[in-house]
Amino acid sequence: MQSLTLAAPAKINLTLDILGRRxxxxxxxxxxxxxxxxxxTVTVETGVGGGIAVETPGRADLPVGPENLxxxxxxxxxxxxxxxxxxxxxxxxxxxxxxxGLAGGSADAAAVLRALHALRAPETERxxxxxxGERVGSDVPFxxxxxxALAEGRGERLQTWQGLPPCGIVLCKPAxxxxxxxxxxxxxxxxxxxxxxxxxxxxxxxxxxxxxxAGKLCNVFEAALSPEEGAEVxxxxxxxxSLGALGxxxxxxxxxxxxxxxxxxxxxxxxxxxxxxxxxTFFATxx
Ligand code: C5P
Numbered sequence: 001m002q003s004l005t006l007a008a009p010a011k012i013n014l015t016l017d018i019l020g021r022r023x024x025x026x027x028x029x030x031x032x033x034x035x036x037x038x039x040x041t042v043t044v045e046t047g048v049g050g051g052i053a054v055e056t057p058g059r060a061d062l063p064v065g066p067e068n069l070x071x072x073x074x075x076x077x078x079x080x081x082x083x084x085x086x087x088x089x090x091x092x093x094x095x096x097x098x099x100x101g102l103a104g105g106s107a108d109a110a111a112v113l114r115a116l117h118a119l120r121a122p123e124t125e126r127x128x129x130x131x132x133g134e135r136v137g138s139d140v141p142f143x144x145x146x147x148x149a150l151a152e153g154r155g156e157r158l159q160t161w162q163g164l165p166p167c168g169i170v171l172c173k174p175a176x177x178x179x180x181x182x183x184x185x186x187x188x189x190x191x192x193x194x195x196x197x198x199x200x201x202x203x204x205x206x207x208x209x210x211x212x213x214a215g216k217l218c219n220v221f222e223a224a225l226s227p228e229e230g231a232e233v234x235x236x237x238x239x240x241x242s243l244g245a246l247g248x249x250x251x252x253x254x255x256x257x258x259x260x261x262x263x264x265x266x267x268x269x270x271x272x273x274x275x276x277x278x279x280x281t282f283f284a285t286x287x
Contacts, residue, residue, distance in 0.1 A: 001047045002119045008040040008092075008111035009146060009287055010102040011139065012169070012251040012258050015196035016219040018187055026138070026154045027184055032201055034163050035146045035287040038171060041093040042070065042108050044115035047086035052078075055091045062094065072136045073109035077116045080132045085120055097280050099177030101221075101252030103139040110143030130158070139252075146287065148205070150198070162205045164213060164260070164286040168267025170245070172236045173256045173280035176229065183253040186224040194218065214247025214260045222250050233257055236278060243270035 014032040021027055052074045054064040065071060074088045090112055096104035110133060117129050126144070133140030138155035148163025196218035204212035225233060236257040237248040244266045245259030261267035264285070271283040 001045060003043060003045045004115040004119055005041060005043040006111045006115050008042045008096075008107040008143075009035045010038045010096045010104060010107055010171075010284075011035050011142060012102065012171070012256075013219055013249070014164070014213065014217055015198050015201055016221060016252065017196050017198065018184075018192075018220050021188055027187070029152065029155055030196075030198055031151045031155065032148070032161075032196075032198060033142045033151050034148045035143075036169055036171075036284040037287055038096055038102070038282050038284040040096050040104065040108055040111070042111035042115065043091040044074075044112055044119070045089040045091075046116070046119055048089045049087040051084075051087060053087075053089045055089070057091065057093060059094050062092075062098065069105040069109035069137055069140070070112045073112040073133070073140070074116065076132050076135045077113055077120075080128075080135075081116075081121050081124065083120055085116060088116070097173040097256065099179065100173045100256045101178070101250065101254045102171070102173075102256055103143055103252065106137050106139035106143045109133065109136045109140050110146075113140070113144055130156070148286075150202070161202060162208075164205065165208045165210050167210050167286065168261035168264040169258055169284045169286065170240060170261065170267050170271045170274065171251075171256055171258045171282045171284060172240070172274055172278045174229075174232045174236065174278060175280075176232075176255060178229070178254045180253040183221055183224055187221065190223055192220045192223055194223075195220065210260065210262060211246050214245070217247045217249035217260070219250045219252075219254075221253050225254070229255060236274070239274060239277075240270065243273060245270070
């Protein structure tokens with residue numbers, strides 16, 4: 001039996017633009033992705049006999065079968081590499097909120113791929129691992145790579161770039177969840193009034209200019225929220241700004257809202273205050 005435990009970091013979208021609907025039903029995207037320190041912990045054990053087993057201690061609400069992206073990742077690895085690993089047991093300790101726009105499930109899947117790669121096929125190119133991730137979900141290749149990148153296509157075409165300079169990040173997950181396919185459906189037919197300046201963000205990041213980068217945060221999915229959802233996202237964005245954030249946005253297909261702070265102390269203090277009206281509030285830093 002072999003075992004490896006890895007951190008599975010969440011991601012935020014500094015920008016998210018939807019360029020159009022593709023013939024295959026997916027949407028053409030352009031997104032600035034950033035890994036953050038909020039993470040799940042994933043333990044992968046091989047040689048345990050049987051097939052693939054997933055455990056999510058303390059979280060009976062989460063699926064443990066083929067609907068779980070971590071399960072899918074182990075199956076995709078076995079198929080691509082031709083190695084069933086003598087049975088795989090995966091234990092996911094969740095901290096990242098689910099249905100939140102933070103790629104929690106994709107992060108777990110990517111951790112499974114990275115662990116199986118290290119344990120069973122270290123000679124396989126890292127890029128091949130990202131391709132295996134593509135079959136599991138659109139955000140998985142980025143989660144395999146981590147750090148900061150521009151993601152295009154379905155989300156699988158990655159260009160590593162300079163990420164956020166050191167800063168504090170406060171993440172607030174409203175009480176409701178949003179379904180990614182549903183949000184994508186809602187965007188069909190919307191012509192977005194405000195689009196991200198992705199090139200401007202790239203320049204700000206390359207210059208290590210946090211204030212300028214914070215001014216470029218933008219997510220077109222915010223235009224597809226219902227009035228109630230939009231009101232809660234707007235409330236949290238306003239609250240973050242009033243507590244000293246340099247900029248705010250919703251991440252991914254939401255509903256998590258984040259704010260960037262110049263100093264960790266201010267961010268930690270803001271998180272403490274926001275927890276009162278939004279219990280799933282977290283402090284994080286960029287990775
Ligand atoms: O790739 P993934 O399984 O994570 O995507 C979930 C759903 O989100 C897809 O079934 C599709 O409805 C939508 N999606 C999309 N365009 C993308 C990524 C996801 O329409 N680029």
